[in-house]
Amino acid sequence: ILQPRPKQLLRDVQLMAEATPLPLAGVRVLEFCQTIMGPTAGMLMADLGADVIKIEPAPDGDKTRRLPGFAAGFFAGFNRNKRSVALNLKSPDGQAAAHRLVETADVVIENYAPGTMAKLGCDYETLKAVNPRVVFCALKGFLSGPYEHRLALDEVVQFMAGMAYMTGPPGRPLRAGASIIDIMGGTYAVIGIMCALKDRETTGEGQHVQSALFESTAFLMTQHLAGEAITGTETPPMPARLGAWAVYEPFETKDGRHVFLGLTSDNHWNRFRDKFGLDHLKDDPNYASNEARVDMRPVTLPMIAAIMKQYDHDEMLALLEAIEVPFSPVAKPSNLFDDPQLNAGGRMLNVRMPTGTMTKLPRLPIEVGNHDFGLRRQPPEPGEHTAEALAEAGFTAEEIAALVKSGAVKLGSV
Numbered sequence: 001i002l003q004p005r006p007k008q009l010l011r012d013v014q015l016m017a018e019a020t021p022l023p024l025a026g027v028r029v030l031e032f033c034q035t036i037m038g039p040t041a042g043m044l045m046a047d048l049g050a051d052v053i054k055i056e057p058a059p060d061g062d063k064t065r066r067l068p069g070f071a072a073g074f075f076a077g078f079n080r081n082k083r084s085v086a087l088n089l090k091s092p093d094g095q096a097a098a099h100r101l102v103e104t105a106d107v108v109i110e111n112y113a114p115g116t117m118a119k120l121g122c123d124y125e126t127l128k129a130v131n132p133r134v135v136f137c138a139l140k141g142f143l144s145g146p147y148e149h150r151l152a153l154d155e156v157v158q159f160m161a162g163m164a165y166m167t168g169p170p171g172r173p174l175r176a177g178a179s180i181i182d183i184m185g186g187t188y189a190v191i192g193i194m195c196a197l198k199d200r201e202t203t204g205e206g207q208h209v210q211s212a213l214f215e216s217t218a219f220l221m222t223q224h225l226a227g228e229a230i231t232g233t234e235t236p237p238m239p240a241r242l243g244a245w246a247v248y249e250p251f252e253t254k255d256g257r258h259v260f261l262g263l264t265s266d267n268h269w270n271r272f273r274d275k276f277g278l279d280h281l282k283d284d285p286n287y288a289s290n291e292a293r294v295d296m297r298p299v300t301l302p303m304i305a306a307i308m309k310q311y312d313h314d315e316m317l318a319l320l321e322a323i324e325v326p327f328s329p330v331a332k333p334s335n336l337f338d339d340p341q342l343n344a345g346g347r348m349l350n351v352r353m354p355t356g357t358m359t360k361l362p363r364l365p366i367e368v369g370n371h372d373f374g375l376r377r378q379p380p381e382p383g384e385h386t387a388e389a390l391a392e393a394g395f396t397a398e399e400i401a402a403l404v405k406s407g408a409v410k411l412g413s414v
Contacts, residue, residue: 020370022049027197029107030055030098031082032122034064035071036154036179037213038111038139039078040186045107045193046081047364047373053105053389054079054380055098058086058410061382065354076353077361079379085390086383086410093408095121099130100393107193111139114149124208135196137209139189144210152213154181161217166224169239185216246293247272250330251305257313261304262326266290271323276307336362349375384412 027050031042039054046052056062061084064075085101088094098121102108108127110117117123117138124136141152158164158175168174189211196207224235236242243249247263263269266289273281281287286296293300308316313329320327329335337360342348348360364373386409390400403409 022371022373023368024048024050027051027106028104029053029109030101030105032108032110032112032117033139034062034111036074036078036182037185037189037211038109039064039074040183041109041137041139041189041193041211042082043078043080044187044190044364046377050107052082053101053385054082054084055089055101056084056086056382058088058094058383058407061086065382073353076351076379080349080351080361080375081377082380083377083385083389084380084383084412085386086412087386088408088410089120089122091406091408093403093406097390097395097403097409098122099127100395101389102127102130102134104393105131105134106197107135107137109137109139109189109193113151114140128206132205133200134206135193135200135209136206137189137193137196137211139185139211141212142214143212147214154179154213157181157213157217161214162221162224163217166221166235166238168237170237173237181213181217181220184220185211185213188216188219243294243297246290246297246300247304249301251308253308253311253313253316255312258330259308259313259316259320260328260330261308261320264290264326268325269293272325275319275323278303346374351375352378381412383410386411 024045027045029042029045029050029052031038031052031054033039033042033054042052042054054062060066062075062079064071067074087097089098102122108122110122112120118126124138127134127136140148141150141157142148152160155164155175158167158181159173163181164173164175167176189209192209192211196209200206228235245262245264246269247261250258250260252258261272263272269287269290273279273287286292287300311319317327317329336342337348342362343360347363349363350358351361352358363375366373387400390403390409391397395403400409400411404411
């Protein structure tokens with residue numbers, strides 16, 4: 001039997017990779033969402049191959065598009081690979097159009113305030129009657145319970161669940177430096193949706209799924225809750241914590257920059273000791289184990305700080321990489337644009353900003369076989385795909401024109 005030559009085999013593999021559908025190809029999602037939590041869930045499913053149709057309020061679209069300052073990047077950052085349909089859900093015709101779209105959908109996700117979807121005629125019970133197979137995921141501040149009707153935001157629950165207390169120094173609780181709870185809540189929502197889709201293979205029916213900010217934050221507090229139960233003492237904020245490792249913090253270099261160094265094992269310590277002339281500590285029992293070295297931190301840390309001050313930043317990074325110990329430059333977000341690791345293999349996507357400029361943003365941080373979870377659609381303009389999606393749902397050109405005239409829908413300018 002003739003075997004394919006290596007070049008031909010490689011070409012065949014490449015063709016197979018290109019022909020392999022993405023994992024969620026064929027799944028249609030309607031996203032009734034704004035800000036970050038819901039759009040994150042929609043973006044993750046879109047990156048995985050789902051057809052995600054973002055339902056935006058007509059005529060102006062998602063208000064997240066117009067947020068200033070810290071929130072200026074919210075829309076462009078979390079709405080790639082989606083189509084946009086602009087509907088006026090406060091009108092009967094707009095609601096009817098949404099119901100027609102739901103007939104073709106597998107999943108509906110929403111993160112409006114509690115009760116809003118019911119007012120818009122698009123709550124779970126209503127949409128279940130339209131399409132019993134639909135999986136309806138509500139992303140809220142709280143799961144079912146005493147707080148379920150409260151409003152919440154990422155920062156609110158960081159303070160409520162102890163995240164802010166653990167992040168700042170004693171007496172100065174601080175939110176984390178990114179919208180980590182919104183993003184985590186959106187990620188957990190996708191896990192729930194995937195479970196419901198799997199259930200549907202057996203039952204033939206959809207179900208109600210919920211993800212929440214507060215419970216997501218509490219889940220991140222697991223290590224601290226378990227630690228308090230074991231030690232019997234209240235866990236202090238991270239800046240004042242009793243370290244589990246002898247060396248685990250940033251140090252200043254000769255040129256005034258900083259490098260984080262983590263020597264968390266005996267092998268790490270031994271390699272650092274041998275490289276930087278600490279041979280006199282080799283047989284010292286006070287340095288024989290990490291646990292012993294923790295007790296020596298008042299002596300050890302100034303000693304390491306003095307070593308780090310002898311080298312420029314980049315020189316120290318190269319030395320630490322050579323001896324294979326955990327280390328990191330103390331970076332800013334802007335440093336990520338040109339990070340060699342992030343830019344390897346096309347892991348940074350060229351995404352269009354509202355200003356029309358292009359910038360590099362990280363892609364979905366997983367690798368699954370030959371799948372390319374890349375950029376298939378730029379973040380859409382408001383209503384960019386309204387006519388297209390309505391036609392797919394069976395609307396005639398005359399029906400679409402009538403909806404536009406009544407103000408129930410808006411067509412995009414693109």
